Amino acid sequence: MSEFTAPILAVIAVVAGLALLARIAPLPGRHSEQTAATSAPGNLPPTGWVSLGLALMLSLCVAGTLGTTVLGNLGGIGLLSAVVGVLTAAAVARWLPNRVLGIPATLVCGAGIGILLVEQVAAVVGATGPIPSLVSQDLNGSDPVAFQLLTLLFLCWGAGAWIGWLVVREREGALACALPIVILVADLVNVQPSLQGAPFWSVAGATVTGLSLVGLTHQERQIARWARLGVPWSGSRPGRGLLATVGSAVVITLLALLLPPLSHTNISQRYFHSGPQVTKTSQTNRTTAISGFSTSVVPGGPIREVKIPVLSYRTSAPGGSVYLRGVALSDFSNGNWYEGPTGSIPAKAGAFLPYNGVASQGTTASELGRREASLSITYIGSGAGQVPDLLYPGSPLSTPTLPGPYEVAGQLSGRELLQVNTITPRGGLSSVLPPSQSLTTYGSISVATAAQLETAGTKYPTWVMADTQLPPESNFEDVNQIAADAVAMSQGATDPYQIALNIQNTLRSQEFYSLDPPPTPAGTWPIIYFLNDSHRGYCQYFASAMGAMLRTLGIPSRLISGFGPGEEGKLPNGQRLITEADAHTWVQVYFPTYGWVNFEPTPDGFYQPAGAAVAPTAGTQPTTGAAPHPGVRSTGVAGSSVKPRVARRAGSTYLSIVLAPFAILLLLLVGLGIALGSRVTTPRQLRRRLELPVRLSGTGKPSAKTLRELAMACGELSQGGDLVLRSQLLDLATRADRLAFSGQATGAGPAGLEGWSRVRSRYLRLLWQGWRRGRDHSSASARPMARRAQRSL
Template identity: 30%
Template sequence: MTGRWGTAVAVAVAMLLGLLAMAPVFAAPTWAAPALLAVVAVSGSGALVRAGVERLGRGDTVAGEVAVPVVQVLALLTVLCGVFAPGRLLVGVLPTPGSTADLLGVLSSGFSEIREQVTPAIPLDGLVALTALLVGTLTLVVDLVAVGARQPALGGLALLVLCCVPVATTTGDVSLLVFLGPALGLATLLWADQRLRLAGRQRSGPGAFAGTGVLPAVRTGAVAVLAGLLLPALVPTLAEGSFASGLGTGQGPGVSSTGTSLDPQAALRGQLTQPDPVDLLRVDASVDDPAYLRAVALDQYTEDGWEIGNLGGSEPTDGAEELVPVPAGVPTREVRAQITAEAHDDRFLPVFADLQSVSVDGGQGGDWRLDPASGTVFGRDDARTPGRTWDVVSEEVRPTDDELAAAGPLAADDPVQQAYTQLPALDPRVTTLLGQLVDGAQTPDQRVRAVFDFLTDRANGFVYSLSTAPGTTGDDLADFLQLRRGYCEQYAGAMAVLVRAAGVPARVVLGYTPGQRQPDGTRVVTTADAHAWVEVYYDGLGWVPFDPTPLSGGRAVDLPWATRADVAAAQASASPAAPTTAPAGPSAQLDRDDTFTPLATPQDTATGVPWGRVGAWAGGTLGALALLAAPAVARAAQRRRRLRSGDPGSVWDELLAVADDLAVPVRSTGTPRQLADDLGGAAGPGVSPALLVLAGALQADVYAPAGAPARDLAAPAREVDRALRRSAGRRARVVARLLPPSLVADVRGWVTDHLPRPRTART
């Protein structure tokens, strides 16, 4: 059992080191506590069960081997239910069918959250529960292979699974922890493997640790660690990319292969270039000039382009009102509409901005949820738009120019400011251009207007085109700003980047223009109406749309607060009394002493696992562990009490109890000298003097006259106790501490003495 205990500890240590590989997957460290509990529960329960079945002499039986994984699965289930589904636990700790069903619901939501998030992911309950389940299952597999089958080195293969998760999901360079943690874990298992194989050889003296074969294992582990340090520089990383979209020529968020959905995995250009537009939606709105239909917001910009962020903190839409709160005192316009899907087939539901309520009818399966941060309504599981009709109520924000101009900058630590101004390092050409457009002394609205006017002024040479020439800078954004030719996604993406770099929160939104009005008053939205625009956050006003793309054919939505520069110039020329402004562009000679420094602030992410819940479950678990530890505590108290009394009878009771706990054979009857001989045979000759003192004290207590001087027996008793424990095996010592058989015998004897005896009939 000594080797198995060491291997079990090595498995736990290896898995805890392997957890370091998961660090890049999540945006906050709160995922780690449930995963750590899963490792401890599986490894600890396996070790305790093996100790128990071997104590009962069933360690090598089929029942004993089966009992270990069964208990480990139950321990893992207890941890998962305690952390993620505590509502219906038995006595606050033990899982029930109800809590198990609740846990399955949490795990099911985790699969939906996988599709809704990118790395680094928000540690929501479902994702963290799936992670803890994965880690616990891997720990179970490694434990069975390493401890049960006595093959620790083979169990190290499971650590590769932990490496694969971040390598396959993260974008860019993979952290050293991804390789270093599992490499150290593998080194630990290799050491345990050699120790297990060398059991019984060279296990004493200074060579016990570094015996034959152990040093090669240590060297192999060192090579594994070194490989963990070097591999990140040699192994190509896999871009996560499942939600990625480009900004450059021909790449962007857009549609599926059928062209009937706005899917961030495909290209928006696909809808716009279809030879025959396809009718997607029919809109019956309460106003004659409805705004854009929002499908999804792209709120993360990386070197690969704009991406949809994590749809975290989603809320069900059924029966909910004021889904997107509107700031108080801001002018709004209520818009009610019924939208019907014709050829539209997507999991993102097109709705108007500032959504207050939505009711979805028809279709099969799934549910619809809102991500409040992005305003995106999306379907979970198999929920999609075909065959559905949805009624929406919106309170569109309609700010005035004065309100926009009066809006001040957000605080540097404001979550919106941090999340929506985050940028990677930009091409120097882009920052140089930005320095010509804006400066740090301007208000947020002035910076936004400078960028918007630059992109919408025809004097600056921007042209709308679905056919773009390849750039030469190697950077999609710089290429577009140099060639000044592209379609809506490139215009919107460029403006959002420049506005962010100017220190104002911004994001790109995908959706549709309101389509063409029909004779019956409804509007038909086709694939040709697919569009991208920008939303800018103003303090006190919320998200305000801007559209820098030069649309034609009456497709553009009238935004009174965001009149294009070319339109404003035409209006100014038609009205001489109106003030005129010089176009702002890189060709203009701007006399400014300072250049605005682009902002890039760390993103403030939310956490998903409530620490209070983990603490409550941990408290209940500690209570259960306290009950399990009660025999050891009671036995320790009994030992202290007996030795403190100094009575020879109590001291000998303690020594005989120690012998019982350690399974030392002692005759049931005999003189003190004979009992001392039995104990001396197990403890070794070094304790003979102490045993003679104890035997003499017991004889004197029995035969000497009353009033004989008492002797201090605690010291020799402790000496014999230590010698007995040293001579016993590790398994026997652990059982003696945790489940002392002598205490069970004492309890059984007490119950027998105090139970009423049955009366016998007299004849």
């Protein structure tokens, strides 16, 4: 049955279209001077083809948006449903214009369509059994996807029917467009970003057709009214009106699409805790993803920062802040970074982990320049569910003391774990962590000085050698390109630390941070396009590029996905708050004897790079030079010299800054023009006009003058005693007095004071002369005072 759904819908659409065709009649064509035919009582006025076409286009745009974003393979059925909805509702409206009969008839049609849609959805989701059981099963929550799909498909039909009925029967374009617009916005703000396709054109199309439909139905309703009343009319229809409407709609839509959005930040969680599902980053298409924790680094399209709280923490690390390490990504493939081929071993709660290939005893004694740090985490809301891996303040030293077991994934050599990539509680974090309870992890962080790292040498252990090169299967040209960039950015440095530092600093100074990088051409690695062409990207671009460049130079490096240090001051007791917007990717470089050291190539304006001048903090190992470890927020740090290289929506921002004053000026001018250019129809309005120049001139109290006195005062203000203007003003004042005393002061119509149009062109000059007179008057009155003051001196 399901395979016949589309053909059946198509047949229904054709039948409804034919039924409509038989009943529909175009409005009269162009008339130069004629009387519209009076409709018989009870008959609906004829509907134009244009409005029906627009109704179809609007429903297609709405269904297209739903199809692109959420319906997936069922998008075609959604489009057909929308078309069927419009045509059936329009046909019913033509054949049964009585609402009492027509609306139920339309709903009956909808029920038939619904049965077809249920069959289709059941086939797609693989459900069996009769239709009611499928629906009840879905309603019970066992398969909410099926029910959602069914609802959305039926929504397509419903939107079409709504538009068709309201356009053809009621001629209410605004109401017809209200539901589709609400569906569009709801779809855009609620749909999972990972599922978003490219609704741009469908939204633009819906806006243009919706606005056009509003205008056209207004005009058709007016013409139908004239036809009903037998009002003769002249002009063309739809002709000029349609052109003006559609032209305005296109211009408005273009402007609306060009204007920058007021906000990129999703703060809906503050208001709706069951709001949209936050998903991970790293989308390869151009849809906007939402910032969040990611288990791989695939630089892709634009992302939006959402400040949804994830967790709060306290740490024993220097400065009370630390990068929260989630996943170590050491597998480079086609410009992206993944966790790599790893194995996993189970671990009990509180077990010590091997560290850098040496069986750790819970200390960092075997490494120099490192110290142990604790991280006490309290997850907020659904934060534990959003971050599957345990977060550590550095290289993990042990599993948490909470009851396990845990899965420790990393580089294995037989049963021996050489490197830890992730530590994940079996069954998920929420299974071992009671609500609102803290979790403490221990890790090792580098406190090595720059001098120590510069002399670390290149005697890398065997297990880290895999991280010193890009995979051999990588495209040779791409690798060469990256290597050339790496050589250029290393600026002739020879030791790994200096090379890493130079590359980091070059990236921070030469590239721009942007959440909306240009799209990468097909077949090109994003980091190559980033380094050579776009120069815009976010943390994944910077970290990927730096990691790849270091590897082309033989320096072991990897990427860490986790969270930045977050914000302090938002929570009591020195806790720092981590939100989804703090999700971050950074680079770790391995130095013999000193282990993995963080580098921060992303110039987002918040985080310090490694090697920057940072004031030593308590607990930090004394250094002879700059602290090599990044991670301290630049804000509030004394002596910070970090210059943000933020290019986030630079074009829009600059455009807004440049255009805003012009827009304000334009608005003021338009307002002034409307105020001054409007008709003067009542004596009160004339008085207000005449009072203004007199008030500016400061030659008396305008409210105490009669209209004729005001007119005479204005006449005297005119340059050289403009007698014509003066007589016109006096004439106007006389007419206004007559109007006022004849009891027609209000609603008298413009005829009485039509003469204002002759004065209007000189009114601005009058204002200017009044202002000059006022200035001269005030300076003249100030001069005697000045002379008196001089005499007294």
